[in-house]
Ligand SMILES: NC(=O)C1=CN([C@@H]2O[C@H](COP(=O)(O)OP(=O)(O)OC[C@H]3O[C@@H](n4cnc5c(N)ncnc54)[C@H](OP(=O)(O)O)[C@@H]3O)[C@@H](O)[C@H]2O)C=CC1
């Protein structure tokens with residue numbers, strides 16, 4: 001029996017790519033393509049909903065899925081710690097699975113993994129995220145997650161705050177600060193989704209760079225998550241477990 005799938009945000013950049021990938025995948029049956037203003041009732045027969053919408057609508061979409069026992073695979077950004085706690089509470093004891101991944105591309109997942117490992121060894125760390133200019137949010141969800149993981153790696157290693165003697169200048173010149181890590185956002189026509197993680201120590205630097213050159217890069221992760229979510233009740237963060245990458 002095929003797994004029935006509905007896509008929320010189906011006419012968007014990622015939603016449209018996801019619809020194409022689901023249609024091309026064996027054992028998956030795309031039954032609904034929901035855009036803004038569409039009635040979600042058309043998705044009620046889905047076993048899995050994929051959400052690529054907007055941070056301000058995704059929580060309502062997830063409530064709708066959880067109330068109906070429909071699993072959800074979510075790429076939409078904007079998941080604060082408070083939002084994740086609220087979802088954990090709603091899913092407590094439920095057979096329904098919700099997977100939230102800031103980034104479904106293998107290279108971005110590996111970048112975050114490597115960055116967390118490297119964090120313990122460098123006094124300085126900063127992130128530059130670079131995206132297409134139609135992106136609604138800044139900093140990116142991936143950069144936010146990467147910063148949190150670097151911060152966790154630094155804390156575990158007993159590192160102090162990153163050194164920065166800046167005392168004067170223009171607001172914003174040092175980027176946003178996420179968990180003590182400076183994050184700089186670039187929006188440039190021609191780009192898709194890119195990130196550099198820069199580490200520095202006395203006499204050396206390390207740069208980890210990842211480039212998504214096409215949205216097809218996200219699709220193997222999305223499809224693996226759709227196939228895997230039925231066996232994962234509760235809240236899953238990221239696709240590391242599904243890809244077999246240790247965290
Ligand atoms: N996790 C990952 O790997 C990736 C995550 N993303 C994230 O995915 C999200 C979407 O990105 P992207 O596809 O580029 O954005 P788009 O703006 O291209 O697509 C979002 C779509 O959602 C639609 N939409 C808005 N509200 C609703 C609703 N209530 N129900 C159904 N559809 C709705 C929009 O319609 P309308 O335009 O009519 O409002 C639009 O078509 C962002 O948060 C982005 O950061 C992006 C790439 C990879």
Ligand SMILES: O=C(O)C1=N[C@H](C(=O)O)C[C@H](O)C1
Nearest residue numbers: 077102103135140141142193
């Ligand atoms: O909006 C995008 O394009 C992307 N959004 C995600 C994010 O905010 O991290 C993932 C990827 O960077 C592309």
